[in-house]
Structure formats: C-alpha cells, structure tokens
Amino acid sequence: MAEPHFTTVIRARPGKSTPSRPAEAAASAALLAADLSPAARRVRMLLVDRAGDQAYAFDPESADIQLIPPEVESVLRASQAGEAVPEALLEALREVLGLDGDPEVVASEPAYDRWGVTVHLNHVCNLACEYCYADGRTSDSDGNVKGAYGGHSSVISDGVLAEGMEKFMRDAPTDDVVISFLGGEPLLSETRFVEAIRIIDEKASKYGRRPTFQLTTNGTRNTPEILRCLQDHGFSVVVSVDGDRATHNRQRPKAGGAESYDQVLRGVGQLRDAGVRLGVRMTAIRGRPGIEAAHRSLAQAEAEAVGFQFHMYGGDALRPFAQEERERLFAHYVAVAHAILDGDPGARKLTTIRDVLQDIATKNKKQHHCAAGRWSNTLTPNGDVYPCHRFAGMAQFLTGNVLEDGFTFTSQAQFEDNTVSSRVVRRDGTQNCALCYAHNTCGGGCAQIAAANTGNIDELPPFFCQETRLRVQAAVRALVERLVARPQPDA
Ligand code: SF4
Numbered sequence: 001m002a003e004p005h006f007t008t009v010i011r012a013r014p015g016k017s018t019p020s021r022p023a024e025a026a027a028s029a030a031l032l033a034a035d036l037s038p039a040a041r042r043v044r045m046l047l048v049d050r051a052g053d054q055a056y057a058f059d060p061e062s063a064d065i066q067l068i069p070p071e072v073e074s075v076l077r078a079s080q081a082g083e084a085v086p087e088a089l090l091e092a093l094r095e096v097l098g099l100d101g102d103p104e105v106v107a108s109e110p111a112y113d114r115w116g117v118t119v120h121l122n123h124v125c126n127l128a129c130e131y132c133y134a135d136g137r138t139s140d141s142d143g144n145v146k147g148a149y150g151g152h153s154s155v156i157s158d159g160v161l162a163e164g165m166e167k168f169m170r171d172a173p174t175d176d177v178v179i180s181f182l183g184g185e186p187l188l189s190e191t192r193f194v195e196a197i198r199i200i201d202e203k204a205s206k207y208g209r210r211p212t213f214q215l216t217t218n219g220t221r222n223t224p225e226i227l228r229c230l231q232d233h234g235f236s237v238v239v240s241v242d243g244d245r246a247t248h249n250r251q252r253p254k255a256g257g258a259e260s261y262d263q264v265l266r267g268v269g270q271l272r273d274a275g276v277r278l279g280v281r282m283t284a285i286r287g288r289p290g291i292e293a294a295h296r297s298l299a300q301a302e303a304e305a306v307g308f309q310f311h312m313y314g315g316d317a318l319r320p321f322a323q324e325e326r327e328r329l330f331a332h333y334v335a336v337a338h339a340i341l342d343g344d345p346g347a348r349k350l351t352t353i354r355d356v357l358q359d360i361a362t363k364n365k366k367q368h369h370c371a372a373g374r375w376s377n378t379l380t381p382n383g384d385v386y387p388c389h390r391f392a393g394m395a396q397f398l399t400g401n402v403l404e405d406g407f408t409f410t411s412q413a414q415f416e417d418n419t420v421s422s423r424v425v426r427r428d429g430t431q432n433c434a435l436c437y438a439h440n441t442c443g444g445g446c447a448q449i450a451a452a453n454t455g456n457i458d459e460l461p462p463f464f465c466q467e468t469r470l471r472v473q474a475a476v477r478a479l480v481e482r483l484v485a486r487p488q489p490d491a
C-alpha cells in the first residue's frame with residue numbers, strides 16, 4: 001500500500017487498458033515468454049498456502065481464494081518451484097481453478113479526476129527524528145539542520161509560492177485540485193502558513209479551481225490561528241506518532257533532545273477538537289522491541305486512520321526478514337485482519353491491513369503505487385519541483401523550477417510508464433511484479449524507496465517486497481481461517 005498520508009490514497013480513476021512502455025514491456029514480456037508458458041505464468045503468480053490442514057490458492061488477478069486438495073497444492077508448488085510440470089496439466093489446472101486472463105503488459109491510461117501538488121513551506125524542523133528521510137541526506141556544514149533534504153534550512157518566499165501556485169493552477173487539467181503540506185515542519189511559522197493559504201486561495205479563485213487541503217505535521221506547532229485556518233479550509237491532517245510513549249520518544253525527540261510524546265498527544269487532541277479529518281502514522285524501525293504492540297495500541301488513537309510503514313532505507317531495506325521477525329509480524333497482521341473482520345472499530349483504523357482486505361474484497365487492481373510524478377508533484381522552498389516530497393534534493397529527479405519562464409506542471413512519462421504489470425523488479429531476477437501475488441494490491445511499490453535503495457524507480461529493495469507480500473498473505477490467511485471455521489451446512 002501506499003505511504004499513509006492522505007495524498008497517496010487518492011487515486012486516478014481507472015482508465016481503459018492499453019499497451020504502454022514498449023521497450024521495457026517487450027523486455028519484460030520476453031523474459032516471461034522465454035521462461036514460462038501462459039499457463040505457467042498464471043500458476044506462478046498464485047499465492048499457495050495453508051491454514052492448518054487446509055491448502056488454498058489466492059489468485060491476484062481475480063482476487064478469488066479457492067480451497068484446494070493436497071494433490072493440486074503439490075502440483076502448484078512444484079510449478080512455482082521451477083520443476084518441470086507437463087503443460088497439459090498446467091492448462092487443466094488453469095481451467096479448473098478458473099484462472100482467466102493473462103498477465104499481459106497493460107497500463108491504465110491517465111484519466112485524472114484531480115491534480116495535486118505538495119508544498120514544502122520550509123526545509124527545517126523542530127524535531128530530530130532518527131530516521132527522517134529528509135535528514136538522512138543532510139549535508140549542511142554543522143550537521144544540525146533537520147528536515148533539510150541534504151541542503152541548508154530554507155523557507156519558501158511569497159514570490160516562489162505565488163509563482164508556483166500560479167503555474168500549478170494554470171496547468172491543472174482538473175478543477176478539483178489537492179494541495180498538501182509537508183516539510184520540514186509546515187507549521188513552524190504561523191504567519192508563513194496562514195499567508196500561504198491566502199495565496200493559494202487567491203490563485204485557485206483566479207483559475208476557478210476547487211482546492212482540498214492536506215497536511216502532514218509533527219503535531220507540536222498548533223496555534224489558535226492555525227487551528228482556525230485548518231478548520232475553515234476543511235483540512236485532512238496526518239500527525240506522526242510512533243506508537244507508545246517509549247518508542248515515540250526514542251525515535252522522535254525534539255531537536256534539543258527533549259521528549260515530544262506528550263506535546264504531540266496534546267496536539268492530536270487539539271486537532272480532534274478543531275474537527276479536522278485526522279489520521280496518525282507510525283514509522284517502525286526493524287529490530288525495535290514491541291513494534292506490533294505499539295502499532296496495535298494506535299487503534300485507540302483519536303484518529304480516523306492509522307498508517308504504518310517500516311523505515312526502508314539502507315540496511316533496513318536490503319536485509320531480508322529474519323525468520324522470527326517474519327513470524328512475529330505475520331501473527332500480528334493476521335490478528336489485526338481478524339479483528340477488522342470481526343468489526344472492531346479500533347482495528348479498522350489500521351490501514352496497513354484494512355486497505356489490503358478492501359483491495360481483495362473489491363477486486364481492486366492498481367497499476368501504480370501512488371500519484372508521484374504523475375498527477376502530483378512537489379514544490380520546494382527554492383522553487384525546484386520533484387515527483388514527490390521524498391525525492392526532494394535528488395538531482396536526477398529534478399523536474400525544473402517554477403521561476404523558469406517555460407516551466408509547466410506535467411505528468412512525467414517515466415512515472416506514468418512505471419506500471420506494475422510492465423516490469424521486472426530486481427535485476428537479479430528474484431522478484432517480478434507481474435508474477436507477484438501482491439501486484440494488484442501493491443501497485444509496484446514506492447518509486448522513491450526504490451530509487452534511493454537501488455538507483456531505479458522500478459526496482460524495490462528485498463524487504464519492501466517481503467513485507468508487502470506478507471500483508472497480503474496475512475489478509476488472505478485470515479479470510480481462509482474464517483471460511484474454514486464457519487459451520488458447514490448439513491449435507
Ligand atoms: S514484486 Fe515487490 S514491488 Fe512488485 S508487486 Fe510484488 S511486492 Fe510490489
């Protein structure tokens with residue numbers, strides 16, 4: 001699933017399917033064709049698993065789950081393991097299991113119902129989170145600037161903001177537009193924030209746009225004026241809260257080292273009282289004790305939704321699951337899935353599993369992971385534009401600068417074409433989106449996490465894929481356990 005701030009949950013309307021990205025698509029298709037028959041490809045993408053004695057298969061293309069006898073299970077597993085299985089047997093299984101369709105290389109035509117921009121009002125922060133992706137690239141002289149994306153602290157000027165919003169509103173192909181704020185900490189300056197909203201309102205009105213507003217904040221900078229502004233503009237707000245007090249304080253201290261948890265919780269309460277649509281998100285660092293309990297504790301948060309994402313850079317992204325780590329997380333995800341299916345209102349906030357269950361239930365098919373570089377871009381304080389907030393400062397992804405005369409906000413071909421069904425991830429051949437049972441839920445993964453770890457926007461690091469697939473496996477496991485446990489009607 002996508003990163004759990006609200007920007008990433010709004011998706012383009014699905015369009016009609018057409019061939020796309022001919023060169024890479026052909027390469028991908030050639031690799032598949034060289035290795036596997038169409039029937040073998042369909043079998044390869046199944047999730048084959050067991051709940052106790054009961055074997056089952058989940059087909060990502062139809063989102064159907066089928067209970068299967070042991071003989072079928074062993075043939076499927078043999079084929080998936082690369083053993084020689086007669087083609088006629090695979091074809092017969094394909095028919096029996098109703099594996100219609102083929103993983104042809106297709107992409108959705110862009111058909112946007114809204115256009116978005118993320119605005120970085122500043123590149124500086126009052127917290128010093130140990131994992132901050134912005135700080136991770138800090139190269140300023142004293143090393144103390146947080147949230148600076150590898151540069152020095154900076155604040156957007158009225159001139160850059162006005163020029164950026166003029167061009168964004170001018171270029172938007174839709175009247176409904178989404179304006180998101182990230183940083184740094186967007187609320188560091190009340191004056192800067194309130195004035196930014198005024199400029200955006202003015203530009204939206206000039207071009208007849210209907211803006212909706214989103215904000216990701218650390219929750220420590222609310223003022224009565226800011227709260228009023230959020231309320232008046234119908235903001236959706238996400239506050240970063242890393243689970244319980246101990247974990248949060250360890251991972252998200254203030255810049256001077258003091259604890260931030262109590263202040264953040266106060267901030268969450270203020271936002272709730274202001275009536276904004278509120279979500280929280282947790283970042284987990286592998287190896288930390290109590291990740292699962294901390295995540296579960298957020299079911300009690302005063303928020304409508306709880307996002308959850310692992311830190312996904314460096315060794316944390318490249319190191320595969322340890323067995324014990326995998327088992328613990330799997331048990332947690334299955335338990336959350338059961339609680340959601342039981343109708344537990346707290347568990348239903350936990351989007352990392354809820355969204356997977358929803359995608360399966362609605363047979364959703366994602367061709368893209370998120371809006372980055374397609375219908376949403378990010379404006380940084382000096383006017384530079386990047387595909388999304390995390391790409392800020394990565395020179396090879398700089399789209400241009402809004403102060404340039406000819407600059408236009410456009411969708412970029414390399415992001416439009418980065419569809420899940422058209423690519424082979426990891427050039428070592430160990431994972432392939434088109435053959436992955438998570439592909440219609442994952443949408444192909446975060447392009448920035450891919451680029452930061454492997455240098456390619458379509459090549460995700462191992463842990464990303466393992467964790468994504470684990471969530472799908474856990475959701476399907478819970479569904480099967482309920483099916484198997486359900487009393488069967490008398491014969
Ligand atoms: S291979 Fe990885 S990036 Fe591709 S669909 Fe599967 S989990 Fe997502």
Ligand code: SF4
Nearest residue numbers: 370372388446447448
């Ligand atoms: S590419 Fe950017 S917007 Fe998309 S999931 Fe990654 S961080 Fe989020």
